[in-house]
Amino acid sequence: MKARSLLMALLLMAVLFASAPDLVSAQGKNACKGKNKKNCEVPEVPWTLVLPIATAAIAGGYYLVQRRREDDLILDR
Amino acid sequence: MTSASVPLPRATPLTFIRRHWRLVAVVVLGLGPFLPSILAMREFLLADNALGFTPFALPAAAYLFWVRSRNDQKPTDRDILVDLFVMSPLVVSAFFILFITPSSLSWYFWLNRVDLAALAPWATAVALTFLGYQRILQTWPAWVMLIFTWPYPAVWVQRVLTPLFVDVTAAVARYSVDFFRLPYDVDASEPQVFVSTHLPEADNFVLVVGQLCSGTSATIGFLIVGATLAFLSRGSAGSRVRWLAAGLVLAFVSNLIRVVVLLTVAGQVSRDVAVEQVHPVLGMVLFCVVIVVMLLLLKPFGLRFDPVPHGRRLAWEPVAGGGKALRLLWVLMVAAALGIGGGVAQAQQFDFIGVGDGAPAVSVEDERGIIPELPGWKIIHETEISWTDLFGGTSRGDVFTYYSTDWQQLGDPQIGVQTVVTEDRATLERYSLEQCIDFHQRDLEARRAVDIGYGITAYILHDTYEDIPSSVLYWVMPVNVDGEVRHARIALFGDAEALTALPGSEAASPQGTSATSRFGQALENAMDGLPDPADDLRADVDRGLVGHAIAIVDVMVQTGGPGVLEEAEATAAP
Numbered sequence: 001m002k003a004r005s006l007l008m009a010l011l012l013m014a015v016l017f018a019s020a021p022d023l024v025s026a027q028g029k030n031a032c033k034g035k036n037k038k039n040c041e042v043p044e045v046p047w048t049l050v051l052p053i054a055t056a057a058i059a060g061g062y063y064l065v066q067r068r069r070e071d072d073l074i075l076d077r
Numbered sequence: 078m079t080s081a082s083v084p085l086p087r088a089t090p091l092t093f094i095r096r097h098w099r100l101v102a103v104v105v106l107g108l109g110p111f112l113p114s115i116l117a118m119r120e121f122l123l124a125d126n127a128l129g130f131t132p133f134a135l136p137a138a139a140y141l142f143w144v145r146s147r148n149d150q151k152p153t154d155r156d157i158l159v160d161l162f163v164m165s166p167l168v169v170s171a172f173f174i175l176f177i178t179p180s181s182l183s184w185y186f187w188l189n190r191v192d193l194a195a196l197a198p199w200a201t202a203v204a205l206t207f208l209g210y211q212r213i214l215q216t217w218p219a220w221v222m223l224i225f226t227w228p229y230p231a232v233w234v235q236r237v238l239t240p241l242f243v244d245v246t247a248a249v250a251r252y253s254v255d256f257f258r259l260p261y262d263v264d265a266s267e268p269q270v271f272v273s274t275h276l277p278e279a280d281n282f283v284l285v286v287g288q289l290c291s292g293t294s295a296t297i298g299f300l301i302v303g304a305t306l307a308f309l310s311r312g313s314a315g316s317r318v319r320w321l322a323a324g325l326v327l328a329f330v331s332n333l334i335r336v337v338v339l340l341t342v343a344g345q346v347s348r349d350v351a352v353e354q355v356h357p358v359l360g361m362v363l364f365c366v367v368i369v370v371m372l373l374l375l376k377p378f379g380l381r382f383d384p385v386p387h388g389r390r391l392a393w394e395p396v397a398g399g400g401k402a403l404r405l406l407w408v409l410m411v412a413a414a415l416g417i418g419g420g421v422a423q424a425q426q427f428d429f430i431g432v433g434d435g436a437p438a439v440s441v442e443d444e445r446g447i448i449p450e451l452p453g454w455k456i457i458h459e460t461e462i463s464w465t466d467l468f469g470g471t472s473r474g475d476v477f478t479y480y481s482t483d484w485q486q487l488g489d490p491q492i493g494v495q496t497v498v499t500e501d502r503a504t505l506e507r508y509s510l511e512q513c514i515d516f517h518q519r520d521l522e523a524r525r526a527v528d529i530g531y532g533i534t535a536y537i538l539h540d541t542y543e544d545i546p547s548s549v550l551y552w553v554m555p556v557n558v559d560g561e562v563r564h565a566r567i568a569l570f571g572d573a574e575a576l577t578a579l580p581g582s583e584a585a586s587p588q589g590t591s592a593t594s595r596f597g598q599a600l601e602n603a604m605d606g607l608p609d610p611a612d613d614l615r616a617d618v619d620r621g622l623v624g625h626a627i628a629i630v631d632v633m634v635q636t637g638g639p640g641v642l643e644e645a646e647a648t649a650a651p
Contacts, residue, residue: 050361051129051130051302051361051364051365052130052133052298052301052302054361054364054365054368055302055306055364055365055368058365058369058372059306059309059368059372059382059384062369062372062382063382063384066382
């Protein structure tokens with residue numbers, strides 16, 4: 001059951017991380033469409049993107065802790 | 078019924094394929110045609126606002142589908158009539174979005190990423206065809222989340238909320254400045270502007286509470302992220318809504334804390350540390366704190382976080398019913414998917430525009446930065462028009478004339494131009510040139526949509542002005558004014574008394590327009606109920622105006638717009 005919980009948490013994180021690899025190409029040559037560079041600033045770290053990824057990590061961790069507590073409660077009984 | 082009592086088919090390769098091919102069909106036919114549009118969403122990942130959250134909606138929808146796709150209930154038979162009843166409008170709307178709207182929206186189609194608006198209806202229609210409406214109801218959070226992949230609603234909500242959020246945030250910031258005795262002056266006429274007072278006169282700085290500080294990104298971001306977490310939790314719908322509402326309030330409050338800390342650090346440490354480091358990092362940290370707090374609040378709200386699937390039956394397992402009609406429907410959906418894929422591929426014609434930044438730059442500070450110079454023509458700025466009562470206080474209207482470089486007398490090539498640049502696109506629709514003709518009690522004798530290249534649709538209007546047969550050709554396009562998206566209407570005027578093309582010039586052909594735009598233009602001309610411009614008297618005038626418009630758009634796209642050239646000239650000047 002623990003292995004299954006771990007797998008689920010990892011899968012949850014992996015699915016929600018799915019948009020991260022696109023970041024590399026997004027910061028490439030097409031970021032400003034190659035023209036009209038004025039006012040087109042590509043941030044070094046896209047902070048907004050970090051937030052869903054961090055949320056996924058926190059949610060996965062929360063789920064693992066929750067399952068562990070529930071398993072402990074069952075064992076205590 | 079328990080999971081142990083559900084009989085499963087024997088695990089042979091054939092049963093495996095029979096069991097799972099419908100899922101493959103939904104993914105390939107539902108999402109496959111939209112692959113170019115999905116890949117083009119990578120730009121959003123760099124956005125420093127709510128737009129950055131929208132690419133996350135697609136994997137979130139996939140995960141929600143995976144979690145909700147399992148249960149232990151015995152599947153009910155397919156009811157193909159109900160499936161068709163729900164599916165047909167979705168298919169029609171997807172085709173309408175991809176094949177009809179590009180011509181009428183021109184560049185706004187890409188600016189608002191309307192192509193992604195077709196994703197949710199199309200993918201849902203495919204799922205209805207291969208899984209049936211019962212399975213759609215079972216997995217409904219996934220299809221709701223798919224709607225969030227269209228960024229326009231999030232951006233629109235952000236735009237609507239920004240003024241209110243800025244006012245509240247600035248009010249809290251002013252209160253904090255008084256309460257903590259921070260060294261800032263705030264002018265009553267500009268309550269969101271904070272001017273430091275603790276440094277020598279030349280070193281004092283200004284902090285402005287704008288959109289980035291308003292908390293709209295954190296609040297809308299939590300709406301998308303929190304909705305996913307709420308869908309992954311078990312409990313009543315009321316509990317989920319209350320939990321989500323509490324999270325939205327908390328996300329907004331977290332931003333108020335960030336702004337107060339920002340002002341404190343800027344006043345006590347340095348502006349650079351506050352703006353460059355505290356501003357982005359604290360926003361991220363506080364958002365994570367909000368997520369942790371809201372996860373811990375799930376239980377008090379009567380919810381239980383349960384992000385894993387339960388049950389052994391899959392939503393895509395074969396079910397009885399449908400017969401030959403269903404198989405025919407599957408074949409039709411494959412053909413329709415090819416059509417949708419074609420529409421999505423055609424929509425990529427606009428990909429050069431970018432999201433806001435790619436629109437041609439226009440300088441409203443100087444009339445030379447509004448329309449471009451063209452070979453063989455000279456531009457004369459006739460006058461600036463005061464139309465701020467119609468198009469908004471920050472709008473600008475101008476009248477120009479393009480004369481051929483060897484113009485000598487009336488009858489030689491010349492084209493009148495009227496431009497309006499405004500923040501409010503709706504005013505251009507409210508005070509259109511068609512209504513202008515009507516307002517001045519002239520007859521709109523003909524109207525026709527024409528292609529002027531790069532996916533822009535222009536309109537030719539015919540009327541008679543002072544007994545002279547006249548033509549107007551106009552189009553509306555987004556333009557970039559100092560990094561802000563504004564809206565320009567450019568109208569070219571010609572009449573039967575003067576040439577509108579240079580002698581000996583060849584008829585120009587529009588560049589880079591897709592078949593979907595041309596199809597939409599043809600449909601609009603067929604259905605607008607107005608006669609086509611067909612008289613020979615103005616045929617040459619129209620040809621000249623269209624060629625001139627094609628040249629203007631071509632120069633704007635190739636050079637980045639007259640505002641860029643204007644800026645380059647100013648930079649080069651000693």
